[in-house]
Amino acid sequence: MSRPPFPFSALVGQADLALALLLNAVSPAVGGVLVRGEKGTAKSTAVRGLSRLLPEIQIVDSCPFNCDPWALDPDCPAGTHPLGAPRRRRPAPLVELPVGASTDRVAGSLDLERALTEGRRGFEPGLLAAAHRGILYVDEVNLLGDHLVDLLLDAAALGVNYVEREGVSVRHAARFLLVGTMNPEEGELRPQLLDRFGVTVEVRGNADPAERVEVIRRRLAYEADPDGFAAAWAAPDAALTERIVAARRRLPGVRLDDGLLERIAAVCAAFAVDGLRGDIVTAKAALALAAWEGRDAVTLADVRRAALLALPHRRRRGPMDAPGLDEDELDRILRQAGALQRTLARLDEHRVRLQRFRPAAQQDRVCAAQAERGRLGRHAACERQPLQLHAQLDAAARGDVASVGGEPVAQVDHRADARRGKRAPLAQARPRPEVALDELGRLALAALEEQPPGL
Numbered sequence: 001m002s003r004p005p006f007p008f009s010a011l012v013g014q015a016d017l018a019l020a021l022l023l024n025a026v027s028p029a030v031g032g033v034l035v036r037g038e039k040g041t042a043k044s045t046a047v048r049g050l051s052r053l054l055p056e057i058q059i060v061d062s063c064p065f066n067c068d069p070w071a072l073d074p075d076c077p078a079g080t081h082p083l084g085a086p087r088r089r090r091p092a093p094l095v096e097l098p099v100g101a102s103t104d105r106v107a108g109s110l111d112l113e114r115a116l117t118e119g120r121r122g123f124e125p126g127l128l129a130a131a132h133r134g135i136l137y138v139d140e141v142n143l144l145g146d147h148l149v150d151l152l153l154d155a156a157a158l159g160v161n162y163v164e165r166e167g168v169s170v171r172h173a174a175r176f177l178l179v180g181t182m183n184p185e186e187g188e189l190r191p192q193l194l195d196r197f198g199v200t201v202e203v204r205g206n207a208d209p210a211e212r213v214e215v216i217r218r219r220l221a222y223e224a225d226p227d228g229f230a231a232a233w234a235a236p237d238a239a240l241t242e243r244i245v246a247a248r249r250r251l252p253g254v255r256l257d258d259g260l261l262e263r264i265a266a267v268c269a270a271f272a273v274d275g276l277r278g279d280i281v282t283a284k285a286a287l288a289l290a291a292w293e294g295r296d297a298v299t300l301a302d303v304r305r306a307a308l309l310a311l312p313h314r315r316r317r318g319p320m321d322a323p324g325l326d327e328d329e330l331d332r333i334l335r336q337a338g339a340l341q342r343t344l345a346r347l348d349e350h351r352v353r354l355q356r357f358r359p360a361a362q363q364d365r366v367c368a369a370q371a372e373r374g375r376l377g378r379h380a381a382c383e384r385q386p387l388q389l390h391a392q393l394d395a396a397a398r399g400d401v402a403s404v405g406g407e408p409v410a411q412v413d414h415r416a417d418a419r420r421g422k423r424a425p426l427a428q429a430r431p432r433p434e435v436a437l438d439e440l441g442r443l444a445l446a447a448l449e450e451q452p453p454g455l
């Protein structure tokens, strides 16, 4: 019996790494994790620890493709499993891609001769089959051949492994959590490949001396007695497993409202993220985070945290720009987007009111002309629609539209002035809606760009 892996809950620090892995465990749709960092930063330890947290899976007993007895894969190369086929439970698989693995080893190999007589049974499963419903761990993914990385990322994205040789093709389900690690000092991944990892985490050694001491203390305890150490941490690990299960159950019901979606879009646009993958992954990670925290709705804080995981590797940047995402910049953008939303919402309210008000504004011209001639109160418009007109003027006088465009709006009590027989300065007091709205929108945008209002 090999020694148990270092327990996930016994990791010290590395909060980003732990969270990225857990969110993917909750929602594989987040799309995998790329862990960047030097050697000796607990990358492999965390992944192996995570594999022990994943809930057990139930498989068709005889199937080397980890078929789910409750959702049979009609394409399974092991043949069509009968309903009610014997099944068994097993731990979620953790497959580590060995350095120098061949395409056949990864994707599986098709024995053409056997395939001709036995059909898809002539297919030998590869590592993608073995990783189905578990984790596929690729250490030093940046040193892997491009074709192999493409193969992994395609399978991870589609959830299907597709192999074709000389006109014979086989496919099988291959849904796994892809975790890649890389040491950036040994070379970067192509940007197209970077973009296909859902989230990235930058890991560094623990800087806090107290944390470092704790890391060493736990490592020594683990090495002295792996089983005893694992047993001591079994309860916190089990609690994490329960939390994953609960979050998975909660996830489909979690809400992400339009206002937050707009903020995600604003952040992606501001950081010049190409395409839409950044927006989508941020949304999915935020949903997973809300579920993980036991909430039914995504909050702004979830969006912020998700963006920090999903966008650093997607933002367009010059060769001299620092990697990662500037948190102050992110906060500024989120605040601006929120302020803009509130401004636009207010504009919408005003637009509705102004539309109601517009006929009155038109009539005001008649009103004003009449007032000039000192015949206020007896002109045709007021006599024709006195109630409607006065209701609209009242709304204006109450100040409902008083703030539009910084223009004074209907501050004058039309009827009071009319009763007093005074000449009201109606022409100056009335809004000019046809100018005000577009102009106001432009001013609001300009103001936001120059001076972000605080939240």
Ligand SMILES: [Zn+2]
Pocket (backbone or CB within 6 Å): 060, 063, 064, 065, 066, 067, 073, 076, 077, 078, 079, 081
């Ligand atoms: Zn099967």
